[in-house]
Every structure is written in structure tokens, then in C-alpha cells.
Amino acid sequence: MSRITELIEALKDGDASVRKRAAEKLGLIKDPRAVEPLIAALEDEYRDVRYAAVEALGKIKNPRAVEPLINALGDWREDVRLAIKETLDTINPNWRDSKEAKLQVSEFIAALLDEYEDDDIHSAAARALGLIQDPRAVEPLINALKDKNKHVRYAAAVALGDIQDSRAVEPLIDALKDKDGYVRSAAEHALNEITPDWRDLKEAKLQHQS
């Protein structure tokens, strides 16, 4: 068995640390045969393995990885999601405009709307939508600002800051009154991302109400 095949086999080892090291090495070698096995490793149950697989795919830069990486944007670990975004930017800076990204937006909105899914899935879907920055996600994310779970509300606020669509300004100003402090600061941060003038808008809105 060649060394490459051995490393690929090692991606399925019972020991997570073996799988992680195998992924790292395959990233250094950059053999195209490793692309599919590394894609499969994006679904590994261990965060470290997934992270190493993403990094490796970023080094190999094979365009076949784009679609599975976009699909994996809903990873529930923030560091993995950000690594995926970095990797996508490396492989194809225009990945957001790809057909795969558009299709996956539908998946993530569907996940966000799925009341049978738990809050972790909802939060991860919201964050993924923020990373893809498709305007279709704005309305569902605005609705998610009123979710009963604070983690979901937080994720929605961060995502709206990522997308920077002006439709979100008013709902985010409302979210400044959220009972959770993290949500409030995420909303403020998002508003700063969208428009530095949001404070003026808030004043105008208050005056309009009084």
C-alpha cells in the first residue's frame, strides 16, 4: 500500500487524533486523490478532524470541494464555520455567487424554519446564512430575531451584521431592547456594520413615535 493510500485509510481510523493528523498531512502533500476522502471527513463527529479536513482542502484548492464545503457551512462549531469560509475564499473568491451557494441558501432557510429542529441547528443555519450573504435570508433572519431562544436571536443578529442589508436596521434597533445582553451587543455590532448612522435613525424613529 502506498503512503498516500495509508493516509487516506487513516482518515477512517478509530482514533480521532490519528484521523486529525492524517488530514493535516494530506493537506501538506496536496495529492488530488485525497480530495474526496477529505470531503467525507467534513462530516466527522470530532471538531478537530473536521477542522483539519477543512484546512487541508484549503491547501489543495480543488474546486470539487466547493459544493461540500458550502453544504458544511452549517457546522455547529463557529471556528469550523469560519475556517470553511476562509477555505472557500481561497479556492474561489466568488463562491457566494455559485449555483451551489444559492441552492444551499434554501437548505439553511428551511433549517431555520424547521420547528422540529433544535436551537443549535437553528443558530448554525442562521450563522451560515450570514456567511453566504444572500439577500433572501434577510427576512427569515429578521423573524429569527424574535425567536424564543437567545442563542438563535444572537446568531440572527450576527448574521444580519454579516449580510449588511438595510432592511435589518429597524428590527436590529428593536433588538437593542432584547432581555439578553449578548443579543443586545450583537445587535449593536451588527448595526455598526450596516450603517454608522443608525443612531440618527433611532432618534428619528423615537421622535416619530412621540
Add this chain to the structure above:
Amino acid sequence: MNRFKTLINELQDNSSSVQSRCEAARKLGIIGDPRAVKPLIAALGDGDQKLFSAVKDALDKINPDWRNSTEANNQISEFIACLIDNSETTLARRSAIQALREIKDSRVVEPLITALRDEDGGVRSMAANALGIIEDPRAVEPLIAVLRGEDDGIRHIAVWALGKIGDPRAVEPLIAALKDENVLVRMYVSEALRQFADPRALEPLITALRDEDISVRRYAAEALGIIAGPRARAVEPLIAALCDENEEVCTSAAWALDNIIGPRAVDALIATLIDRDELVSRTAAESLDEISPAWRDL
């Protein structure tokens, strides 16, 4: 897992509850993915009212111009095929009309005209109604034929549709129908004539101010208020209608008089006529002579 596909499957699942299908439609609307347009348009023909409006909302959200999409164009053929297939259930055929009425394509006019003579009463009335909504002039003569025919379940709908289409060919038949035995027909006729404002309707509408039906009297009064031509002829009968036993008819008559001789004149006139006995003692014409001597020249 493919969540989007799952939603499409939920939408299409006939065995599933209406509520869950509506919910799937609603979510597809929010997601806004154009792949949902085709299955949504197909679902317009599924017959349930709730689902129908949920699907319509979703389509409007995804693409406000969905009626002109390729998907709609293809699906029209399916709906027409269903409508003209007599082996289909009446429910399916009625649902097809409902869907076609919503898409409003001119291709459906001919099949709908044929459906005016369908075996099923529901199909006939929905066809008449759909022709009124689509407003295609090709439907005028067939609808006039329905009005003159004996299908009492849909004659009034044909009248409504003729008023909606607004083609002047309908005026003469409608005027003739002001004397129809069917009160529903007379009611829709007076309403339709209000929209035409055709001077030929003047005398028949004045006669209709004494119809036994309140709605007929009311619409006749309103029609006289906006009719073209020598409206002064209508002033005296309208003044008489100010004292109609039904308050709505009085209001409509006052509104019509407002239009013909101006609001201040009417106010003054009503003040003069406030006592009905006085109305009996003074003719309406005399009152008007006092208020606005020029009224005869209107």
C-alpha cells in the same frame, strides 16, 4: 439531508393534512427559491381553499410575476386538459377553473366558454365567474346567450361578468333584463348598468326605482346619478325615492341627486321635504323650482 426537497414533497403529498401542506407552502414562500414555482403552481389545482391561498401567497413572494413564468405557461395546459376531460371528477375540474382564473391567461377563454354548458352546475357557475374575472371580450356573446337562456343558477353570474367586462354590446340585453322575473338577475343588472352609465338605460332605470327589491331600487338610483345624457328627467323620480321605505335607497337617491344638481341644492331640498306630509302637499318640481330654477336645463 435535503430539507428543500422535503418541503416540496410535503407540499405535494395529497395524503398529508391541509395544514402541513399549507405550512410547507408558506416556508417555500419565505425561502424564495425559484425551483419551488413549478410544484406550487401545480398545487393551485388541488382544490382546497386554504391551500390555494397559501400557495398563491408563496408564489407572490417568490416571484410577483409568476403568472407569466414558463412554469405557469406549462401548467395552464395541464389545467385546461383537466377541465375538458369529462372523465375527471367535478372537484378536479372545478379546481382547475379556480387555478386558471387565478393565472388569467387568454388561452383559457375558449375552454371556459365551452364550460358554460357543462353538465355540472358548479363548473358552469365557476366558468361564468372566471370569464368575468378574465375580462376577455370574446366571452360577451356567450354570456349574453346565458343571460337569455334558462340556466337560472348562473344567469345572474353572467350578468355580473358582463358588467365586469364592460363591453357596450351587453347594454341592450341588460336593459331588457331589468324586467326579468328573477330578482337576482334584476339586482345584478341594475348594478351592471350603474357601471355602463349608458343613456339608453335612463327610462328603464327610472322604472326600476319602483322595483319590489331594495337592492334593485338602490343600484338604479345610483346608476341614475352617474348616467350620461338628459339626467334632469331623473330628478323628480329620485326626489320621490328620497322617501323610499328603505333608508339605503334614500341615501343612494340623495347621492344621485348630489351628483345631478349639486350637494347644497339637495341639502336644501331635503330640509324642505323633511316632513313627508309636506312632500305630499308640494310637488318635488315646485321645491326644485324654488331652490334651483335652472334645474330643468340640466
